[in-house]
Amino acid sequence: MKQPDNPFWPQKSILNPAPPKEPFIPVRCVRNTLTREEQRSVDRVAVKKFEVPLVILMEHAGLAVADISSFVAGATTTPIHIFAGRGNNGGDAYVCARLLHSRGFSVIVWDCFPGVEHTGAVQIMRESVRLLGIRILPADAFDPQKLRSGVSRMIDEKVSGIPCVIVDGILGTGYEYTRPLPPYLQAITAKIEEAHTRGARVVAVDIPTGVDADTAEADPHAVAADCTVTFILPKYGMTRGKGKEMSGQIRIFPLGLPINFADIALGTPR
Secondary structure, three states: OOOOOOOOOOOOOOOOOOOOOOOOOOOOOOOOOEOHHHHHHHHHHHHHHOOOOHHHHHHHHHHHHHHHHHHHHOOOOOOEEEEEOOOHHHHHHHHHHHHHHHOOOOEEEEEOOOOOOOOHHHHHHHHHHHHOOOEEEEHHHHOOOOOOHHHHHHHHHHOOOOOOEEEEEOOOOOOOOOOOOOHHHHHHHHHHHHHHHOOOEEEEEOOOOOEOOOOOOEOOOOOOOOEEEEEOOOEHHHOOHHHHHHHOEEEEEOOOOOOOHHHHHHOOOO
């Protein structure tokens, strides 16, 4: 029997069935949301008490984002654009890029903090992407103060394909509304919004860039997502007000941990 050109994705086969219609895991936990500090505590407990390495959590997160992105992209041949920050969200985004690449998708990664040294698990994930030959481009090329005409033409060509999927892995729960997005990030999110208005679908990692996980306030230049892939539980700021509006559909993944891990780590609320 003739083998398909790409036996992994998106062809349907016995070994690789079509993705489920609702590829997410429902929450079975007493808690409904997590604050910024609660999320940090849950991460610490997972790593320190239960000895789940951060790279494992990151791999699970990136896999979840890749699954949703694959589902949204379908059989598109247009490159999927992944915007990666320097924190754990960026690490998740690099994992997503590697996995999408392995499934046969064309992937372009935009490093949103070029020239900044990456460390720990994030550096491990970024390096694996680089070694696989996946394109990593400096996202500061979007900054009008640094924009060169040649780079501008290259960017316009790369983001002109419609439809496409954009993965927002720039900033996560660490963002606080009291600190406005700096101009160079505003330029990046503006480019994402431009592609969004032209038909691109935006998938956010954990929480959209520019949304405050505690207050639900959103920076004027925050990313508006069609779908947010969040981990353990939704963040409080995603469930109400402007934060809810910017998050789109919310899909929840437990990172390979028990569904009620937030209660295990923080104690069951009274």
